[in-house]
Amino acid sequence: MPSTLLWASIAGLMALLPAARAGFNPNSDENLSVYWGQNSYGQLGWPNGQQRLSYYCETSPSINIIPLAFLNGIETPILNLANAINNCTAIAGTQLFSCPQVEADIQECQSKGVTILMSLGGSTYTEGGFSSSSAAVAAAQNVWAMFGPVQSGSSAPRPFGTAVVNGFDFDFESSVQNMEPFAAELRTLMDAAGGTYYLSAAPQCPYPDQSDESFIDGEVDFDWVQVQFYNNFCGVDNFNNPNAWDFSTWDTWANSVSLNRNAKVLLGIAANTGAANAGSYVDGSLLASAIASSKSYASFGGVMMWDMSQLYANSGFEAEVLSDMGAPASGSGSTSTSTSTTTTAPQTTLTTITTSASPTTTSTSGTVPQWGQCGGEGYTGSTQCQSPYTCVETSIWWSQCE
Numbered sequence: 001m002p003s004t005l006l007w008a009s010i011a012g013l014m015a016l017l018p019a020a021r022a023g024f025n026p027n028s029d030e031n032l033s034v035y036w037g038q039n040s041y042g043q044l045g046w047p048n049g050q051q052r053l054s055y056y057c058e059t060s061p062s063i064n065i066i067p068l069a070f071l072n073g074i075e076t077p078i079l080n081l082a083n084a085i086n087n088c089t090a091i092a093g094t095q096l097f098s099c100p101q102v103e104a105d106i107q108e109c110q111s112k113g114v115t116i117l118m119s120l121g122g123s124t125y126t127e128g129g130f131s132s133s134s135a136a137v138a139a140a141q142n143v144w145a146m147f148g149p150v151q152s153g154s155s156a157p158r159p160f161g162t163a164v165v166n167g168f169d170f171d172f173e174s175s176v177q178n179m180e181p182f183a184a185e186l187r188t189l190m191d192a193a194g195g196t197y198y199l200s201a202a203p204q205c206p207y208p209d210q211s212d213e214s215f216i217d218g219e220v221d222f223d224w225v226q227v228q229f230y231n232n233f234c235g236v237d238n239f240n241n242p243n244a245w246d247f248s249t250w251d252t253w254a255n256s257v258s259l260n261r262n263a264k265v266l267l268g269i270a271a272n273t274g275a276a277n278a279g280s281y282v283d284g285s286l287l288a289s290a291i292a293s294s295k296s297y298a299s300f301g302g303v304m305m306w307d308m309s310q311l312y313a314n315s316g317f318e319a320e321v322l323s324d325m326g327a328p329a330s331g332s333g334s335t336s337t338s339t340s341t342t343t344t345a346p347q348t349t350l351t352t353i354t355t356s357a358s359p360t361t362t363s364t365s366g367t368v369p370q371w372g373q374c375g376g377e378g379y380t381g382s383t384q385c386q387s388p389y390t391c392v393e394t395s396i397w398w399s400q401c402e
């Protein structure tokens with residue numbers, strides 16, 4: 001949408017709902033991370049198709065982290081930016097593209113203070129990690145040569161030319177081997193380069209996350225996790241179910257498992273009704289409560305959203321989330337801020353919290369409607385889909401009728 005409309009709608013909301021919006025602070029210092037690159041809303045062109053990257057940095061100054069989604073293959077690098085790839089040219093002999101427009105846009109966004117990460121993986125990543133630790137290290141060196149500082153004499157293809165990303169996001173949703181040596185090597189290269197580079201991960205909310213556990217278990221310094229509190233029984237939609245919602249497991253990760261005891265936890269949410277499985281999108285007072293409660297934990301670092309196209313098609317939602325983030329915390333949370341740093345010996349023995357949550361919307365005897373949950377670890381509701389739908393597994397935590 002044009003920025004004038006966006007701001008007009010924010011102003012309109014504030015005028016209509018003065019009490020609810022009183023906490024809105026356009027200069028909020030909480031982080032807002034929004035994925036760009038997959039055009040999840042699924043339209044092309046104006047106004048709801050995914051626009052070029054710079055458009056968002058110019059119109060949403062509060063979004064201060066943008067992970068580019070995705071590098072779908074790593075050992076064999078595959079760049080996928082949905083419709084934004086149409087403005088790129090293929091790099092012969094690779095599954096990569098040269099994207100001068102993204103190069104310019106990354107640099108423009110960075111000049112506005114936005115942190116740009118290359119997000120690795122995504123749900124269609126199929127390499128399963130690396131066959132060996134040495135293959136993982138070699139892949140990390142290649143990824144760094146492609147997206148890190150320009151290395152003289154390197155022949156690595158550079159999709160974004162001279163632009164240098166601020167770090168990498170790990171979004172793995174299937175089992176991966178040897179991802180830890182890959183992450184460790186990237187961290188080593190980043191630290192040796194000087195400047196500030198970040199590593200983030202995007203686990204799903206059940207703790208520990210089956211796909212990401214192997215590399216966020218305290219051996220590698222991650223700066224934050226942006227946890228997917230959607231598509232899972234533990235998502236924001238189940239905030240009122242104490243057997244399902246549990247931000248504290250991730251707070252505990254931050255202050256007693258993570259190598260970096262100052263690591264942050266961002267609350268990952270769907271940016272629109274169609275951005276995640278049915279029911280996963282939450283707004284209004286339920287979202288405000290979930291954010292206020294998360295905020296009571298010392299590790300809370302802000303909100304992550306999937307994805308940019310969905311957010312921009314959901315007029316007023318960014319302002320609502322900023323308002324929620326600016327409102328006071330509520331709940332017990334963890335009050336102590338950890339003072340220990342990365343020198344603390346990692347603990348890898350955090351007690352696993354086993355949940356036995358079942359959504360309140362389905363009963364064991366009934367049948368589940370289209371898009372409803374019909375299975376997944378910890379799920380105890382009905383597994384029978386209404387005709388003609390069948391139960392399809394989308395992760396070990398979630399199966400749905402489709």
Ligand SMILES: *[C@@H]1O[C@H](CO)[C@@H](O)[C@H](O)[C@H]1NC(C)=O
Pocket residue numbers: 028029030031064065115198
């Ligand atoms: C998160 O927000 C804080 C406060 O505004 C800021 O200092 C920090 O740089 C942000 N982090 C990133 C990765 O942008």
Ligand SMILES: *[C@@H]1O[C@H](CO)[C@@H](O)[C@H](O)[C@H]1NC(C)=O
Pocket residue numbers: 050051052053083084087101
């Ligand atoms: C592609 O390039 C055109 C022409 O510069 C631009 O108007 C459009 O926004 C770009 N689209 C995407 C998705 O990057």
